[in-house]
Amino acid sequence: MKRYDLIVVGAGPSGLSAAIEGAKRGLQVVVFDENEKPGGQLFKQIHKFFGSKEHKAKIRGFVIGEQLLKEASELGVKVVLNATVTGLYMDKELVVKIADTIYHYKGDAILIATGAAENMVTFEGWTLPGVIGAGAAQTMMNLHGVKPGNRILMLGSGNVGLVVSFQLLQCGCEVAALVDAAPRVGGYGIHAAKVARCGVPFYLSHTIVKAEGEECVTGVTIAEVDKKFQFIPGTEKHFDVDTICLAVGLSPMSQLLKIAGCEMEDNPKRGGQVPICNEYGETSIKGIFVAGDVSGVEEASSAMIEGRIAGIAAAQYLGYIGIEELEEKFEENKAALEGLRQGMFAPENRGKLIERTEEGIPVSMNLLTKGYIAEDEIERYPGVTHRAGIHPVMECSQNIPCNPCQDACPRHCIQIGSHITSLPVVDESAQCVGCGLCVAACSGQAIFLVQEDYEPGYGTVTIPYEFLPLPQKGEKGYGLDRSGQRVCEAQVMEVKTAKTFDHTNLLTIRVPVDMVGKARFYRKSC
Amino acid sequence: MQHINDRAIAPGTFIPEPDDNRIICRCEEVTKGEIRRAVHEGMYTITEIRRYLRTGMGLCQGQTCARLVKGIVAKELGISPAELIPATSRAPMRPVEMKVLAKEEGRHV
Amino acid sequence: MSRRIAEHPILGVQEKGEKVTFLCDGEILEGYEGEPIAAALRAAGIMKHRYTKKEHTPRGIFCAIGRCTDCVMIVDGKPNIRTCVTPLKQGMKVQTQYGVSPKPFEKQ
Numbered sequence: 001m002k003r004y005d006l007i008v009v010g011a012g013p014s015g016l017s018a019a020i021e022g023a024k025r026g027l028q029v030v031v032f033d034e035n036e037k038p039g040g041q042l043f044k045q046i047h048k049f050f051g052s053k054e055h056k057a058k059i060r061g062f063v064i065g066e067q068l069l070k071e072a073s074e075l076g077v078k079v080v081l082n083a084t085v086t087g088l089y090m091d092k093e094l095v096v097k098i099a100d101t102i103y104h105y106k107g108d109a110i111l112i113a114t115g116a117a118e119n120m121v122t123f124e125g126w127t128l129p130g131v132i133g134a135g136a137a138q139t140m141m142n143l144h145g146v147k148p149g150n151r152i153l154m155l156g157s158g159n160v161g162l163v164v165s166f167q168l169l170q171c172g173c174e175v176a177a178l179v180d181a182a183p184r185v186g187g188y189g190i191h192a193a194k195v196a197r198c199g200v201p202f203y204l205s206h207t208i209v210k211a212e213g214e215e216c217v218t219g220v221t222i223a224e225v226d227k228k229f230q231f232i233p234g235t236e237k238h239f240d241v242d243t244i245c246l247a248v249g250l251s252p253m254s255q256l257l258k259i260a261g262c263e264m265e266d267n268p269k270r271g272g273q274v275p276i277c278n279e280y281g282e283t284s285i286k287g288i289f290v291a292g293d294v295s296g297v298e299e300a301s302s303a304m305i306e307g308r309i310a311g312i313a314a315a316q317y318l319g320y321i322g323i324e325e326l327e328e329k330f331e332e333n334k335a336a337l338e339g340l341r342q343g344m345f346a347p348e349n350r351g352k353l354i355e356r357t358e359e360g361i362p363v364s365m366n367l368l369t370k371g372y373i374a375e376d377e378i379e380r381y382p383g384v385t386h387r388a389g390i391h392p393v394m395e396c397s398q399n400i401p402c403n404p405c406q407d408a409c410p411r412h413c414i415q416i417g418s419h420i421t422s423l424p425v426v427d428e429s430a431q432c433v434g435c436g437l438c439v440a441a442c443s444g445q446a447i448f449l450v451q452e453d454y455e456p457g458y459g460t461v462t463i464p465y466e467f468l469p470l471p472q473k474g475e476k477g478y479g480l481d482r483s484g485q486r487v488c489e490a491q492v493m494e495v496k497t498a499k500t501f502d503h504t505n506l507l508t509i510r511v512p513v514d515m516v517g518k519a520r521f522y523r524k525s526c
Numbered sequence: 527m528q529h530i531n532d533r534a535i536a537p538g539t540f541i542p543e544p545d546d547n548r549i550i551c552r553c554e555e556v557t558k559g560e561i562r563r564a565v566h567e568g569m570y571t572i573t574e575i576r577r578y579l580r581t582g583m584g585l586c587q588g589q590t591c592a593r594l595v596k597g598i599v600a601k602e603l604g605i606s607p608a609e610l611i612p613a614t615s616r617a618p619m620r621p622v623e624m625k626v627l628a629k630e631e632g633r634h635v
Numbered sequence: 636m637s638r639r640i641a642e643h644p645i646l647g648v649q650e651k652g653e654k655v656t657f658l659c660d661g662e663i664l665e666g667y668e669g670e671p672i673a674a675a676l677r678a679a680g681i682m683k684h685r686y687t688k689k690e691h692t693p694r695g696i697f698c699a700i701g702r703c704t705d706c707v708m709i710v711d712g713k714p715n716i717r718t719c720v721t722p723l724k725q726g727m728k729v730q731t732q733y734g735v736s737p738k739p740f741e742k743q
Contacts, residue, residue, distance in 0.1 A: 034701075087617025087619065103630070118698070120594055130682055139700060142646065146677050147638045148677070150638075170643070273612060585704035
């Protein structure tokens with residue numbers, strides 16, 4: 001039986017963050033993970049994170065994963081992969097299966113950071129090959145380099161459904177439709193907008209009737225549902241697809257805590273069966289802590305902070321630090337955590353229809369029901385401005401904690417202020433030089449550079465572009481509007497790629513001047 | 527703090543539904559209708575359903591179907607899923623072969 | 636191998652192991668050493684991994700992380716091998732699983 005100061009189960013963002021904080025304070029830490037690769041969900045996330053600098057905003061998920069692993073390894077944390085914790089017993093004893101052998105361990109403190117697993121919905125044909133979870137699509141695309149299919153229907157409009165739809169487009173798949181039984185898009189509007197402007201139709205208040213095919217998926221039928229989620233006859237729509245992706249929520253994988261005897265509760269706001277714990281993440285059993293999605297489904301940024309808090313609390317529990325340091329660090333991290341839990345998508349606002357932003361501006365209902373801001377709604381938002389010369393246009397219309405745009409502009413054109421959920425505004429007195437750093441910095445790809453007076457009859461729009469093949473200068477194509485419809489002819493003026501842009505290319509297209517407020521995406525002429 | 531299932535709840539007569547042939551437990555191929563019928567036959571807890579029908583006892587050990595089974599049983603009893611006693615969680619958390627369970631090594635990581 | 640992503644706009648060109656060949660139901664297929672068997676099968680357009688014991692219905696990849704066990708096949712003679720988490724090796728013999736047998740149901 002081997003003994004460790006702190007045993008962490010799960011090498012995802014919260015587990016690694018806790019291990020790092022424990023190791024920093026002198027604890028001997030081991031992390032067990034049942035997967036072949038560490039990092040939990042981080043390595044599947046290829047988009048830039050939100051929040052502020054302290055929340056690792058602007059950095060892509062898999063890069064954060066690499067950073068955490070490096071830091072843990074430098075501090076002497078042992079990470080054991082392909083190690084399945086099969087049981088958690090009295091006195092914090094663990095049984096771990098590594099390869100073909102069972103090992104016993106004892107932790108003076110234990111942190112369970114096992115995350116959450118995907119939920120299921122059933123429909124006729126859901127067991128056919130070709131029906132996969134959204135996580136499966138991400139694993140196949142981003143870890144194994146294989147397209148899950150050619151033409152896909154996505155079920156679920158939360159952040160997972162929206163983000164994975166975009167990732168499918170990025171690796172060359174077609175997304176036939178994005179469907180959700182709920183009446184409104186559940187995830188961030190900017191994630192939806194990225195997908196909508198590529199031409200993916202959104203069908204809210206719809207769900208799947210059946211997946212068709214004899215031996216694998218060849219098509220799917222969806223239909224509208226009423227307020228009681230019953231199908232409305234006559235509203236069926238059919239799509240030819242070879243893959244159906246399910247993104248219908250996550251449930252904490254908290255069984256180990258149940259085995260150990262921790263007090264549990266069924267909390268729908270947290271995703272299901274979760275342990276009852278205090279603000280430091282300590283469960284009803286002293287010395288057993290939790291952090292991350294297993295204690296309440298949220299996201300990676302909050303998981304990391306919860307992990308840090310739990311790691312520091314474990315260090316105090318074991319006597320490596322005093323209560324003063326715990327309280328001090330807790331206050332710091334709590335502030336960071338609260339910074340994330342604000343705005344339209346704060347946990348307390350879940351399920352509520354927020355009709356106005358904090359600034360009192362009506363929220364775009366079209367964004368919530370179709371995935372894009374409508375022509376007659378876009379001018380409401382403070383970031384959407386009109387000026388002589390080149391200037392930023394920020395189509396950021398919901399209060400989410402995020403501010404990389406403010407720091408990106410070398411001329412201080414963009415203001416958010418200390419309250420990071422505020423909508424960005426353009427400083428009228430500052431002079432935009434068209435460098436495009438803001439366009440590349442915006443994790444939501446919601447900033448565009450517009451020049452209404454480029455030349456007689458034409459204006460230019462610079463859009464963030466994260467697809468291959470990259471358009472070529474001089475190439476001719478079409479400008480698409482926010483809903484993905486072709487609205488005009490467009491010619492590529494410039495394609496800018498730079499290391500600081502971190503794979504977000506800047507594509508400048510020339511369009512008829514009356515289209516500069518409409519054209520938000522580009523497609524080459526066939 | 528878990529509510530004990532009230533055995534006095536009468537689920538009423540079994541009314542067939544059009545999706546009763548929907549597979550719920552993918553590993554053991556147990557359908558929605560079989561689960562609903564089991565409730566009417568007196569199985570009110572997840573553990574009983576599991577023992578009776580083998581839902582959650584297949585290769586994946588309930589990873590996929592657990593929440594679905596809970597929802598179906600709760601709906602049949604007319605209560606919220608949160609009121610059902612969850613199935614007993616027991617080690618091993620993942621399927622382990624007997625020969626591996628028996629192989630305990632002295633050497634450690 | 637048209638289902639393979641040649642170059643990804645964010646991830647670039649993925650590093651792969653050595654190219655290897657393996658057998659799937661007697662057919663010779665190509666893949667990369669170390670990648671999950673299921674990835675090589677998907678790249679080759681193969682969707683069906685097994686047929687269920689009771690209803691004889693086809694199953695394939697569902698969760699892709701080794702939890703749901705729908706993608707299991709017979710690998711080098713051993714049934715119930717999760718192809719989404721088992722690394723591919725040169726010369727591996729992979730067979731569709733009918734129940735737990737390599738023989739189609741009529742022949743069992």
